[in-house]
Amino acid sequence: MICGITLFFTATAGAAAPSHGIAMYGDPALPPDFVALPYANPDAPKGGKVVFGNTGGFDSLNPFVQKGTAPWQMRFWSYESLMGRSQDEPFTLYGLLAESVETAPDRSWVEFTLRPEARFSDGSPVTVEDVIWSYRTLGTEGHLRYRGFWSQVARIEQTGPRSLRLSFTSKDRELALIAGMRPILKKAQWEGKDFTASGLTDIPIGTGAYVISDFEPGRYVSFRRNPDYWGKDLPLRRGTRNFDEMRIEFYGDGTVLFEAFKAGALSAVREFNAEKWQSQYDFPAVARGDVVKSVIPNQRPSGMTGLVMNSRHRPFADWRVRQALIEAFNFDYINDTMTGGAQPRITSYFSNSVLAMHPGPAEGRVRALLTPFADQLPPGALEGYSLPQGDGTARNRASLRRAVALLADAGWQVQDGELRDADGRPFRFSLLLRQADSEMQRVADLYDRALKRLGIAMQVETVDDAQYTTRTAALDFDMTSFRRDLSLSPGNEQRLYWGSAGAGQQGTRNLMGVASPAVDAMIDAMLTSETSEDFTAATRALDRVLMAGRYVIPIWAYDVSRIAHVRQMRYPADRLPIYGDGVEYMPDVWWWQDD
Structure with a gap:
């Protein structure tokens, strides 16, 4: 692959007309003259200060490099890309830093034209040179999540005073959209500096509505809304970025964070446990109406949450x-104990959506995609796979009997109370968890009881955020907690999650270590599909292979978002997007309104 930068100012035949937006399939839902996103309140007032809580700490304010731990919100509050995503469509982008986008009919290239008014937070203009530098630097020196895309760029070239084009090496319809979502940074800031040196001194300059106003390492970070924010009048931004100040306080674990919220130190929390939502959100501020409990539904896939097994390690291979x-x-017993049985189990990577695999044998287009790999597929991929059903009791004898039979078939037998292999080695493994993850620690305690009955010794290791990041990046774990959010338009990120x-590779997001030609082929089929029907079939086929691979022990789905917040925080409840409370929904479209 050759990545070069050239200058040319000639038109190219065969291009689609420049457009205000681009969709994965079909046309953008919003017209060129739309005034605001359909789920935003264009008349939302500006003002107010809100405080959110994170668990753990931070040792970096550069969210774009592999080294260090930065507050995850930074990427969304302070930085922007050429295009912005609508949370009310499966995958559609509208112009942000770019005023228009143009593609080849086969999407082998994409061209963007920058808005002349686009500015960094220091007031300097965003140039084509900044954009090209950002793509190249993130693709070669940035976090691993940016490098996969860069490896598929054949050329990046300036095509006019405010325009640039990226040409791709592979047939992949999504690349044109991914190109529009890379963060854009200021080249001049990094001249003579090491971009990869994570730390607290060099904070990347972005174009977003918020800039860091104050911080104390590991304790808090404060952001203020830039009064001169260049994009405040854009249709994509109207009614968003409404708070004057946003602050993140850091706490040792979720329990301490919740107590801080009850005491009035925080403005809002997301609650992921339905039982806790019912039983512990009855404190005085709720009774007085000072704190409001909001439930926000969504139509997005469940994603996968649970305990992931490292198949690189014996005996998980x-x-x-x-x-x-x-x-x-x-599961039934643990779910009842943890959530009161109120949250449904995740049944596949894309459950709760049209992309989820169907029960029973594979049929039609899904079967046709999988059949060439029939001799390599895990049992159940073609025939049908579903999670085991317990007997509803605490001891769960029926499931344990099935587990004993499977372990015996794999060469494991109980000797002197310990499960051992043919060489006499005991079945022992460690479960790596974050210190702040008190919920999963409770799950581990319940799970450990069943494992002991099988003669398996599980050691729970709890470490701080920095150690956890280092250990998982080095693949230094047997089993660990796992969460992958998935969208209604999964694409190239699937290679990062489970591509061979x-x-x-150290730092990979493929924590389970799956290396399957079938998985790779299904991802390829997803990325090259030209119709939504073919795309859906490929995604359902991928779902089957991953579930039959048995890499993750799924827990419960987060089928709705539960947000407790001070009464002054408002959101447009009458116009919820299909993604519901996504990662940017709060605080993006919320506002402050005094009584």
């Missing part, structure tokens, strides 16, 4: 062992 550990996880190329 054997699917029978992985299935036995899934059998031993007494990253299976053995």
Whole structure:
């Protein structure tokens, strides 16, 4: 692959006309003259200060490099890309830093034209040179999540005073959209500096509505809304970025954070446990009406949450062992204990959406996609796979009997109270968890009881955020907690999550270590589909292979968002987007309104 930068100012035949937006399939839902996103309140007032809480800490204010831990909100509050996403469509982008986008009919290239008014937070203009530098630097020196895209760029070239084009090496319809979502940074800031040196001294300059106004390492970060924010009148921004100040306070764990919220130190919290929502959100501020409980539904896939097994490590390389550990996880009992049984179990990576695999044998287009790999597929991929059903009791004897049979078939037998292999080595493994993850620690305590009955010794290791990041990046774990959010338009990120190329690479997001030609082929089919029907079939086929691979012990789905917030925080409840409370929804379209 050759990545070069050239200058040319000639028109190219065969291009689609420049447009205000681009959709993965079909046309953008909003017309060129739209005035605001349909789920935003264009008349929302500006003002107010809100305080949110994070668990753990931070040792960096550069969210774009591999080294260090930065507050995750920074990427969304302070930085922008050429295009902005609508949360009310599966995957559609509208012009942000760019005023228009143009593609080849086959999307082998994409061209953007910058808005002349686009500015960094220091008031300097955003130039084509800044954009090209950002793509190249993030693609070669930035976090791994940016490098996969850059490897598929054949050329990046300036085509006019305010325009640039990216040409791609592979047939992949999504690349044109991903190109519009890379953060844009200021080149001049980094001249003579090491971009990869994470720390607290060099904060990247962005174009977003918020800039850091104050911070104390590991304790808090404050952001203020830039009164000179260049994009405040854009249709994509109207009614958004409404708070004058946003502050993030850091706490040791979720319990301390919740107590801080009850005491009035925080403005809002997201609650992920339905039982806790019912039983513990009855404190005086709720009774007085000073704190409001809001429930926001969504139509997005469940994604996958649970305990992931590192298949690179013995004995997790054997699917029978992985299935036995899934059998031993007494979901009904654990779910009843943890959530009061109020939250449904995740049944597949894309459950709760049209992209989810269907029960029973694979049929039609899904079967046609999988059949060439029939001799390589894990059992159940073609025939049908579903999670085991417990017997509803605390001891869950039926599931444990199935687990014993699977382990015996894999060469494990109980000797002197310990499960051992043919060489006499005991079945012992460690579960790596964050210190702040008190919920998963409770789950681990319940799970451990069943494992002991099988003769398996599980050691729970709790570490701080920095150690956790280092350990998982080095793939230094047997089992760990796992969460992958998935959208209604999954694409190139699927290669990062479970593509073979990253299976053995440190820093990979493929924590389970899946290296499957079938998985790679299904991702390729998704990315090259030209109709939504073919795309859906490829995604359902991928879902089957991943579920039958038995890499994750799924827990419960977060089917709705539960947000407790001070009464002055408002949101447009009458116009919720299909993605519901996504990562940017709060605080993006919320506002402050005094009584």
